[in-house]
Amino acid sequence: MRFPVIVCAVLAAMGSIPVVARDASPLIGVGSQYDTTHVYVAPDDVDKFVASFTATFGGQSTKQVVATVTPTPSSTTSQLIQTPVGTVSLFGFKTPIPYPFGTERTGYLVTDMDAAIKAARAAGADVVVTAFPDPIGRDAVIQWPGGVNMQIYWHTTKPSYAVSQTVPDNRVYVSPDRADAFVKSFLRFSHGKVASDNPHASGVEIGRAGDTYRRIRIESVFGKITVLVTDGHLPYPYGREMTGYEVANLADALGKAKASGATVLIDAFNSDHREMAMVQFPGGYVAELHAAAK
Incomplete structure (x- = not known):
């Protein structure tokens, strides 16, 4: 059964039917287990955060590395905390944090960085940090209407994370x-x-x-x-x-x-x-x- 456009809009507003975006752009997402919250803490708090977060939710952290994860010079500890309820990318910057890093709330893995940037722009997002290389792939920061910043990332070697028990x-x-x-x-x-x-x-x-x-x-x-x-x-x-x-x-x-x-x-x-x-x-x-x- 096909509804007229106006009727669809009314029913959607009432919660009777799901609102689904209709677009010919490619699906560039990979999976919810690759949606990481970006957490920035002082270097002295990194280990305390990891211990508390994993004690609360379970899971474990990857090995901590020191790297440059921004397109301009900087240095931070970096590690991934994987738990049954979601994943955190944890940063403990040893240098001042270059703008606008620290304002992005999440990192989303995409299948193709250039296609993702094109799709984001076509959807009305601003690319506030153009694509740049990091030690394991490429990153960019996009901003949605309302001022919501998110990072999208792509890995040179395709990652494989277990699906979380619950999606945050x-x-x-x-x-x-x-x-x-x-x-x-x-x-x-x-x-x-x-x-x-x-x-x-x-x-x-x-x-x-x-x-x-x-x-x-x-x-x-x-x-x-x-x-x-x-x-x-x-x-x-x-x-x-x-x-x-x-x-x-x-x-x-x-x-x-x-x-x-x-x-x-x-x-x-x-x-x-x-x-x-x-x-x-x-x-x-x-x-x-x-x-x-x-």
Whole structure:
């Protein structure tokens, strides 16, 4: 059965049918297990972060190396922390961090860097750092409508990571003025879909109990994105977290986090069939943790 365009738009807004980007560009994503959150901490906090993060979620870190991962001179420790709930690229810069590095929130593996840049531009993104070589491949930084920076990367030798037990949420805060533009652009680039669009989500999820806000959830080959559309009146630490991690038992995860040196900033609460909390790991990295509500 085919719906008229106007009817499709209405049904999509009501959540009755998925919103899927229609585009002839190639699918350049590889898989959600290659979506890494970029975490920057001071060199003295690197080992403490790794110990706390892996104690909370499980998993392990690759061997730490010292490298230049920017197109201009710099030096940082670099390692990949792979856990059952998602992956982190961890950097401990020994030199000042060249701009705009540190503002990108994630790294997405692509099959072809040049094709990915072309697709990003066609979808409405700005290429704020043009492609450059790193020790194991090529990188670029793109910016989506709403000022959301992401890194895309390509490896000379194709990597092979195990699929995570759960797929983390890339938590993106944007204004009402740019939310639709962000969603449209990212869907075109990722060939993804809108899994849900709730214009009256509970404000308790952003620290404003009694209010509502718009929450959009996107799914694609790159993983999950939760778009939090707000007026920017956000109590700390909301807006500081970049990723939400799904765990089997929230109380257990919070206990492990506290025992390993992390701080629970927002204790567990329920919303949208989830238990949720906010945690700060050693070095300052803030994350949302959630589990299915009992």
